[in-house]
Structure formats: C-alpha cells, structure tokens
Amino acid sequence: MSEQVDVVVLGLGPGGEYVAGTLAEAGLDVVGIEKELVGGECPYWGCVPSKMMIRAGNLLAEAGRVSSLAGGAEVTPDWGRVAGRIRGEATDDWNDQIAADRLAAKGGRLVRGTGRLTGPRQVTVGPRTFRARRGVVLATGSRPRIPTVPGLAATPYWTNRDAMATRELPTSMLVLGGGAIGVELAQVFARFRCAVTVVEGQDRLLSQEEPEAGELAEKVLRADGVTVLTSARARQVGHDGTGFVVHLEGEGEPLRAERLLVATGRHADLAALSVEAAGLDPSARTVRTDGQMRAGEGLWAIGDITGDGSFTHVSMYQAEIAVRDILGRPGPDADYRALPRVTFTDPEIAAVGLTERQARDQRLRVRTSLLPIASSTRGWIHGRGNEGFIKLIEDADRGVLIGATSAGPAGGEVLYGLNVAVHAEIPVERLQHMIYAYPTFHRTVEAALGALR
Numbered sequence: 001m002s003e004q005v006d007v008v009v010l011g012l013g014p015g016g017e018y019v020a021g022t023l024a025e026a027g028l029d030v031v032g033i034e035k036e037l038v039g040g041e042c043p044y045w046g047c048v049p050s051k052m053m054i055r056a057g058n059l060l061a062e063a064g065r066v067s068s069l070a071g072g073a074e075v076t077p078d079w080g081r082v083a084g085r086i087r088g089e090a091t092d093d094w095n096d097q098i099a100a101d102r103l104a105a106k107g108g109r110l111v112r113g114t115g116r117l118t119g120p121r122q123v124t125v126g127p128r129t130f131r132a133r134r135g136v137v138l139a140t141g142s143r144p145r146i147p148t149v150p151g152l153a154a155t156p157y158w159t160n161r162d163a164m165a166t167r168e169l170p171t172s173m174l175v176l177g178g179g180a181i182g183v184e185l186a187q188v189f190a191r192f193r194c195a196v197t198v199v200e201g202q203d204r205l206l207s208q209e210e211p212e213a214g215e216l217a218e219k220v221l222r223a224d225g226v227t228v229l230t231s232a233r234a235r236q237v238g239h240d241g242t243g244f245v246v247h248l249e250g251e252g253e254p255l256r257a258e259r260l261l262v263a264t265g266r267h268a269d270l271a272a273l274s275v276e277a278a279g280l281d282p283s284a285r286t287v288r289t290d291g292q293m294r295a296g297e298g299l300w301a302i303g304d305i306t307g308d309g310s311f312t313h314v315s316m317y318q319a320e321i322a323v324r325d326i327l328g329r330p331g332p333d334a335d336y337r338a339l340p341r342v343t344f345t346d347p348e349i350a351a352v353g354l355t356e357r358q359a360r361d362q363r364l365r366v367r368t369s370l371l372p373i374a375s376s377t378r379g380w381i382h383g384r385g386n387e388g389f390i391k392l393i394e395d396a397d398r399g400v401l402i403g404a405t406s407a408g409p410a411g412g413e414v415l416y417g418l419n420v421a422v423h424a425e426i427p428v429e430r431l432q433h434m435i436y437a438y439p440t441f442h443r444t445v446e447a448a449l450g451a452l453r
C-alpha cells in the first residue's frame, strides 16, 4: 500500500530543505526524504565549515601583515579552536535535530532513509512507498568524483568530509585538484603550518575562470608556502601505512605526504535514484530541466543534480522557482546569465557571467579591461594583502557587461555591483556616469569601465 501525499522531496540539502519547508508552510502535505543530515553538504561538510576555517586562516594572515603596517603581532595557530567551532557552532557535532525540528514546525514530514523512484510521482524508501499527487522534487545533490588513478581507491584518502571533520592538522598534505575546494583548503591548511602541495591537471588553477584568476590564485598560494604543480596528473597512488606516495605522469621523484585530499570535482549519481522509473536516463550526468525546473510530468529537479552550477545559491534559486511552479504561481524562467561564484581564498576571487574566452567563443564582439586593485587609492592604502584585479567583459554591440571578475580584499562583496550590472544589463554608458564612493575597492570598477577597449 502506498501513502498518498502532495509532494515528495528527495534529498534535503539547502534546496530540498527549502522546497519541503516552504511547500509545507503553504499547506501542502509534504514528505522530505533524507539519508544523512537535513541541510545537506553545505552546512555540515561544505560552505559553512570551510568558511569558518578560512576566517581563521585569514586572521593568521592578517596578523602576519601587522609588522609592515602597525607594529608587532605574534600568533600561535591552534587548529583546536577551528575544529571546536566547526563542532560547536556550525554542525552541532554533525547532528541535524534543529533542522529536522525546523521542518516539522513548518508542517513537513521527515522520513529518514535512502529513497529511489519506483514510478512516475512515486518514491520508495525502505518498506514505505509514497505517491505524490503533485509530484516529486529531486534534490539529491552530488558527491566527490574520485579519479581512476591506479592504487588510489585502496588508500585512506580524504575528501572534503574528512578535511571538515579533522581535529588535527596533518604536517603535510597533497591536494589532487586545484579548483574551488583545492585552493580554498590548500591556503587554510598552509596558513596553519601544514606543508601543502596542489596537483592540478589543467595548466592553471581555477581553470574554469579567467586565466588571470588562476595566475593570481597560484601567486597567493605560493606566497603562503604552497607548492603548486599545474599540468600535473597522478599516475599511481600508494600508502605505506604512515603516508601517501604519489607518482606523477612523466619523470621525477614521487611526492610524499601524510594526507591526500581528493578535490577533483563532484558528480550526481542518477542510477542510484532509479530515475528510469520516472522516464529519465540513468546514465546521464545531470537531470536536465526546463526554465521552471521541470524534469518531466510531476517531476522537478534542483541543485547540484541539475549541473547548472554546484553552488548553494544556485540550489536555493532553483528551489524558489520550483516552489512557485508547484504552487501554480507564474514567474520568470531560471536565468543563469549572471551566475555569480566566489572562491574564498585571500584575496577572494569572484566572477559573474561569461569569461572572455567564453564570450569570444560565442563570436561576440568583445571589449575588455583589467585593472589591479592596487591601482586604486584604497588598494594602495591597504598595502600588504591588496592583490587582486577587476576584469570586465563587455558585449560591444549591445554596450552591456556580460562578464566580470572581481579579485581582491572583499572581492566577493565588490562583485555584487557587477552582478547587478550583468543581470540587469545596465548600459556601460550609464555605469560610467554613476558616483563611486571614495576610497573604496570598488572604485577600481569605475576605472575599469573607463578602460574598456
């Protein structure tokens, strides 16, 4: 016998939790199914604990800058404080009772277990089967993609989860992958005196962003003592009981370290959800949706599983659209032209919209500019720690910005104005005649607008 409900939400990460709670508050009979922790990757093993680490690492780095600007400061790094804060304040020692209670208070029902589709509008978890009158929302997120390097699978390698949960820092760590996770954690661990080496397969770090972003990331990581190896791939991985031995492709001595963090991207596992029961292809990498997040009749998908950007803000944005659609309320289609992303290194490396390469590949007539933050008054006053730049990409035929990178102190915050400009397609000509507060970092944007060529 199946239980009849209005909506089943499969997976309660940031997007799924929002959908389940909001629809329940709207009066629908909602069942949310979660196999681990309500809240998903972001609060327990992702954004929140990693940003707590970064806050701590940045404090240490700032203290290191005191000598050149303000006198003397001696700091003693203590990872115990970070690990304690992650346990006490961020994750409640990986206990989701508060989140579960929050869903219940909104009227949603939580079912713990691993769910899978067993028909259109139908989900089974353990012995229970739910039939959803309005439909099912797939929000099962992603998990680390582990490369098929010989030997790796048999070693006790770390993923982001082990790194977030560690009570003690290793003395040395190899990081496979120089994307967002790799560079953020490499910098933090290095600032806590761990000897870090990043091994990135592409010819630069943050390879999906502007080349200048990758160059900057490499420069600042090196300044923190990180060894950065680009165009480097692991050929063989082993563990001798005390540490890792990694042979790279080509000649050279193997790399050795106490820990190995694998940060080579994430992927969704559609086969595990038996998506074919709802008419989807289980071998696909992502669930494709229309602009209202519909993946089929009575089926919606949101978050990492859609492949539209593995970010909490994408999951929440899509969740809002799915909620509206399920409630039958009209609203605009999902629009990713102004998708922002922030890598929380110091300096923060943030971007929105297209890179120059992507714009040129679309055969757009492009004007660009790039100005260092240090060329602004504020950047110059800031002194040490003022690395960064503003890069703008303009569609010259339409006279609007279609992409931008904001790297620098508070680069993610400075991005906001550029995000608005790309999203709202504000003419460059209007942006050039706006008043920019003095002396802010974002005055570099004004200068960069004037330098578009």
Ligand SMILES: Cc1cc2nc3c(=O)[nH]c(=O)nc-3n(C[C@H](O)[C@H](O)[C@H](O)COP(=O)(O)OP(=O)(O)OC[C@H]3O[C@@H](n4cnc5c(N)ncnc54)[C@H](O)[C@@H]3O)c2cc1C
Residues within 6 Å of the ligand: 010, 011, 012, 013, 014, 015, 016, 033, 034, 035, 036, 037, 038, 039, 040, 041, 042, 045, 046, 047, 048, 050, 113, 114, 115, 116, 139, 140, 141, 142, 160, 181, 272, 273, 302, 303, 304, 305, 309, 310, 311, 312, 313, 314, 315, 344
């Ligand atoms: C180290 C790290 C740092 C990050 N930092 C940031 C950041 O600073 N900013 C940012 O925007 N993003 C960041 N992200 C990405 C962000 O965490 C994800 O994009 C976001 O969590 C995705 O949300 P989601 O709703 O798709 O689901 P997820 O958070 O992936 O959650 C999906 C949930 O579904 C559950 N589930 C899966 N399968 C089933 C099943 N069959 N049955 C029941 N339940 C199931 C899982 O247990 C999980 O709880 C970071 C990620 C990592 C790993």
Ligand SMILES: NC(=O)c1ccc[n+]([C@@H]2O[C@H](COP(=O)([O-])OP(=O)(O)OC[C@H]3O[C@@H](n4cnc5c(N)ncnc54)[C@H](O)[C@@H]3O)[C@@H](O)[C@H]2O)c1
Residues within 6 Å of the ligand: 147, 176, 177, 178, 179, 180, 181, 182, 184, 199, 200, 201, 202, 205, 206, 207, 232, 233, 234, 263, 264, 265, 266, 309, 310, 311, 341, 342, 343, 344
């Ligand atoms: N600040 C943030 O918003 C933030 C922070 C962390 C993670 N995230 C999200 O989490 C997702 C996962 O992060 P990630 O860093 O694992 O993935 P990523 O896709 O950002 O980067 C993975 C990197 O690993 C490299 N790589 C892949 N296979 C390799 C191999 N065999 N050897 C060496 N290098 C290899 C890739 O070239 C790429 O540069 C990202 O897509 C990101 O959206 C976001």
